[in-house]
Amino acid sequence: MSPYRIVFDKKFHLPIELEHKAFGALKFLNFNSKLSGKNRLRQLNELDELTLIVYENETLYKERRKRWHNTRIKQRQFQVKEKVLVYNSCLHLFPGKL
Numbered sequence: 001m002s003p004y005r006i007v008f009d010k011k012f013h014l015p016i017e018l019e020h021k022a023f024g025a026l027k028f029l030n031f032n033s034k035l036s037g038k039n040r041l042r043q044l045n046e047l048d049e050l051t052l053i054v055y056e057n058e059t060l061y062k063e064r065r066k067r068w069h070n071t072r073i074k075q076r077q078f079q080v081k082e083k084v085l086v087y088n089s090c091l092h093l094f095p096g097k098l
Contacts, residue, residue, distance in 0.1 A: 078084060
């Protein structure tokens with residue numbers, strides 16, 4: 001179904017001059033719809049494989065980045081009567097992470 005038919009729900013007819021030129025172009029290119037359909041499916045499969053590879057690389061990168069970040073966090077041991085900053089969750093002054 002053509003995009004024109006999807007939008008306007010009627011067939012689109014080209015003027016005769018353009019139809020003739022389009023037919024000539026198809027004949028010149030020796031257009032084979034079955035072959036082009038197979039090529040398009042192959043391209044879609046390659047694109048799907050590439051998407052999966054990118055997704056896997058992204059998850060690996062995120063894991064590596066998280067591991068690197070966690071190694072740089074300093075572990076603190078607090079002593080009794082030591083002053084610390086307390087986050088009051090009732091106030092919601094800081095909406096993000098703290």
